[in-house]
Amino acid sequence: MHAKLSPSTIFLLTLPPIFWAGNAVLGRLVAPLVSPMTLNLLRWAIAFVLLLPLAAPVLRRDSALWPSWRRFAVLGLLSIGGYNALLYLALNTSTPINVTLVGASTPVWTLLIGRIFFGIRISGKQWLGALLSISGVLLVLSRGQLDVLLQVHLVPGDLYILLASAAWAYYSWMLAHPTTEPDGIRKDWSAFLLAQIAFGLVWSGLSAGVEWSLGWGRFDVSWGLALALLFIAMGPALLAYRAYGAGVARAGPSVAGFFINLTPLFTAVLSTAFLGELPHLYHALAFVLIVGGIWVSASRR
Known part of the structure; x- marks a missing residue:
């Protein structure tokens, strides 16, 4: 059964890839x-x-945030200061097809980091889900033609998106395993996110300063x-x-990680829309594979 994937949970986890696809196109x-860091x-x-x-109020001196500042500093580094900066840097230093191809490793990173750092067992269904999901991404990237994939050459800049994928996977597990943040901050999404952004701006500012x-x-x-x-801010x-x-709070980071692979599909659709081209059959097949990977990975006995 798929008790964790209610319609509202599916909506929550599908919305970010749509926005992130727009982010990639605009980026x-x-x-x-x-410049990327700026x-x-x-x-x-x-x-x-x-x-x-x-x-x-979460930023006041007497706020419950400050006893947990180290955790929020790491969250801000992994997501805002790390993942996003590396993504924009990758879009400047590598081809879009390479960035998306390497970014498709996010579900695998999520499974491995969950196993290594958080002791979460990886099931056969999760590996099968990862295979289906990545197959869907490859189908989009190849436009249904194997020779397109054979012509892909990884470059040193692809290391940026590889590091970004690993950072995002660890960030997802940290979201699912709250340790020190107070309930008042954890339950208030705006306070929880603002605390991350506040520390993330420090990391982003340092990166931009080095850039200039x-x-x-x-x-x-x-x-x-x-x-x-x-x-892209809103x-x-x-x-x-x-x-x-x-979505992570409802479905867990492993399942949420698979939804990220909808991003290249939505990116392809948005790109073709801006170019005035119609979607192709391989887009539909890729959607079936990616959603199949999500469905299999989320299933329970």
Whole structure:
């Protein structure tokens, strides 16, 4: 049975890949206008300002946050300061097909990290789910043609997205295993996310500072870039993180990790939509494989 995957849980875990697909498309479009570390810093600075009216008390000196500051510093490093920065860097230094291909390893990383660091046993169904899910991603990337995959060559820049996938997997397990944060913060999604963003901005600021000190920074102000920043701050940042955290709490990080592989499918659909092309049969087949992987991995005896 699939008791953990109620319709509302499926919605929560499907929403982030849709937003993250839009993030990937916009990230590639604005790459000539803003450098990756600066883009990441600006995105989360805007998200911080938007969220502040809802959860400002969590940052007060007498807040229950500060006894748990080390945990939130790690959460902010893995997700905001690490995963997102590495993703934008990968979009600047590698091809989109490579980034998506390596990013498809996230469910496998989730299973392995759960086993190594959290003692979670990996079932045969979970491995089968991972195989189905990755097969669906490969189908999208190859556009249904094997020779396209055979022409893929990994480059050193792909290491960025590999590290990003591992960081996100560990972040997911940390969400599922709260240890020191107070219930008041844990149960208030806005306070929980604002605490992560506050520490994540420190890491992002350090990365952007290094970027500019090395002469790699760029920021060309335009209305198009401003609108793109507003979207990725509201959708892929605030709404997606809120939905993903709630989904992990319901279904667990292993199942949630499989939903991430819907991102390349949605990215392909959005890309073809912007180019005026119609979806193909392989998109439908890939969707069946990815959803099949989710279904198998979430099933219980």
